Amino acid sequence: MPSTTAKTPDVSRRSERSRKAILRASMELVGEVGYTKLTIEAIAARAGVGKQTIYRWWPSKAAVLLDAFTEVVRSEDYQAGIPDTGDIEADLKTVLRATADEFSDAAFEAPYRALAVASAADAELAEQFVRRLQEPGLEVYIARLRAGQQAGQIDPDLDLRLATEVLLGPFQQRWLNRSGPLTHEFADRLVEMALRAFAPRA
Amino acid sequence: MPSTTAKTPDVSRRSERSRKAILRASMELVGEVGYTKLTIEAIAARAGVGKQTIYRWWPSKAAVLLDAFTEVVRSEDYQAGIPDTGDIEADLKTVLRATADEFSDAAFEAPYRALAVASAADAELAEQFVRRLQEPGLEVYIARLRAGQQAGQIDPDLDLRLATEVLLGPFQQRWLNRSGPLTHEFADRLVEMALRAFAPRA
DNA sequence: CCACCAAGACGAGACGAACCGTCTTGACAA
DNA sequence: TTGTCAAGACGGTTCGTCTCGTCTTGGTGG
Structure with a gap:
């Protein structure tokens, strides 16, 4: 044949x-x-x-853009990870504030939003998008939360995967829907609320 | 002139x-x-x-679809609100499980996803999408959380707006990114984690 | 009360422009 | 020799505009 x-x-x-x-x-x-x-x-x-x-x-064209964006972001972020000063609330606020600023920068916003939109529409692209751009970001949060567990600031039984979703989901929702501004104020309140859920049980 | x-x-x-x-x-x-x-x-x-x-x-075409979808959903949901049995955890789990099922139904999924995608790409459409479809949904959550405050199950100083974002943001993120399954299990864990953040301060 | 009329939305589809994704050509590099 | 390269021709879709002639509707005068 x-x-x-x-x-x-x-x-x-x-x-x-x-x-x-x-x-x-x-x-x-x-x-x-x-x-x-x-x-x-x-x-x-x-x-x-x-x-x-x-x-x-x-x-x-989405695949082209994903390659282009990956090339730019590669190694720039994700390498440093999240700072660990011992104060997990301060550290998370620092990073989430920086993320808010990044997402307010048009040069970053346009291509990233394009990819997020294309991924939401196309399951095949979404798999690549999540794996190559989102997962690496999640990992650094999980690492920092794990350190917080060892420091006794975070519930040792916490599902860290779910925890990152609780922390970043509202952020992404606001950004994608434009349902509110990505201010430092918002970042701080979000971290505070999330940490109340992450705290060790009394 | x-x-x-x-x-x-x-x-x-x-x-x-x-x-x-x-x-x-x-x-x-x-x-x-x-x-x-x-x-x-x-x-x-x-x-x-x-x-x-x-x-x-x-x-x-997105505007056409938004009108079409609004017409279908109108009054069907949102009217009943969230049940209030006095057990806020059970009530939220019930609703979020039902929402998970709804988002797993292809007849609902296809047009709603189309609108979410188009809204993420088009700011003008997004304003309509959020106001006509998402806001009414948020309101029923806020109403139920407010009842929970009066029942002493929820921190009276809680920002209810932010609370709904914490509850629904991770849900929407999973759905849009297809980064995980929308199971009853997920709905339950999410409600449990959110309620730890919403609980009255000791 | 009704016959008439002008305005404007209607169904149908022709039209040029933009892009699509494929294919062909001849140059050139490995 | 083989396969990628730049360039662009090609037929096929869909776009958004437009031009028809028809139909509906609200206002007018008898």
């Missing part, structure tokens, strides 16, 4: 120059025109690249 | 028959083909209506 294998391109012969130009062009364009008006044709034109070169290596 | 007013259509002469047919057709089609493949042309064809009739009354 005839093989139905789709001929996969030869990765070893891929042009690094074109790859970089494509990722760069998509980040620029998504900031300029927004995600819905972002077009494969425009990316190719801006990058000085044939359309086929994009279609050969990526399944969708 | 010449007026630049866009001629607004005459509402009093609007065809109720066509309006209903359009809303009905969009709900049917979004379930059949999904939101991204939902097309104004297809809605018009299914509804037996000219395209112009849709463009005349709605700014986007």
Whole structure:
């Protein structure tokens, strides 16, 4: 019987120059025109690249953007982790305030929102989005909460996974829905309320 | 100087028959083909209506869907409110379990997800989405929490607005990101953790 | 009370523009 | 020699606007 294998391109012969130009062009364009008006044709034109070169290596414009964004964020965050001064409330407030500021920066906002939106619509992309961008973020929170457990500031039986969802879920909800401002005030109140749920049982 | 007013259509002469047919057709089609493949042309064809009739009354396909969904949900939910048996933990678990089931139903999921996605991408639509669909839902939670305050089960100084965000944010995050299953188990653990944060201070 | 009429929404679909994703060409690099 | 590359032609969709002729409706004059 005839093989139905789709001929996969030869990765070893891929042009690094074109790859970089494509990722760069998509980040620029998504900031300029927004995600819905972002077009494969425009990316190719801006990058000085044939359309086929994009279609050969990526399944969708969202996938291009995910690669582009991952490249930027890689190693920049997540490396340092969350500071541990011994005061978990202060540490969490510091990080959540910084996150609030980051999400108020348009240069970060536009592509990240585009990815979040595309992920909500496309289950396949969502798996990649969560695994490559969200999970690493969760891990640093879990690490800090675990340290808090060992310091006796946090219930040792707490489900740390669920705890990060309680801490970050309301934050993401506000941001995605634009149902409220991402102020330092909000970050502080959220951390305070979450820590009341995380505290060791009396 | 010449007026630049866009001629607004005459509402009093609007065809109720066509309006209903359009809303009905969009709900049917979004379930059949999904939101991204939902097309104004297809809605018009299914509804037996000219395209112009849709463009005349709605700014986007998302706006059509929001009207269609609002019409269905109107008065169906939100009327009853959250049961008050005196046991706030049990009551919240009941409602959140029911919500989890609702979000697992494809007939509800498809159009609602479409609206959530479109809202995340479009600030103007988001304002309508939050106000017409999400706010009414929040209000019934706030009412039940307020009753809990009066019953002495909940901290009287609690910010009830923030409380609903803590309760529902993690739920929405899981659902939108598909970062975990919306089980009864999850609903119960979430309510339990939230109530620890809501409890009166010792 | 009713016949008439002008205004405007209606169904249908033609129209050009934008993008889609595929395919072809000739250059070039491994 | 083989396969990617830039460039762009190609047919197919859907867009949003527009132009028809029809139908509905509210106001007017007999």
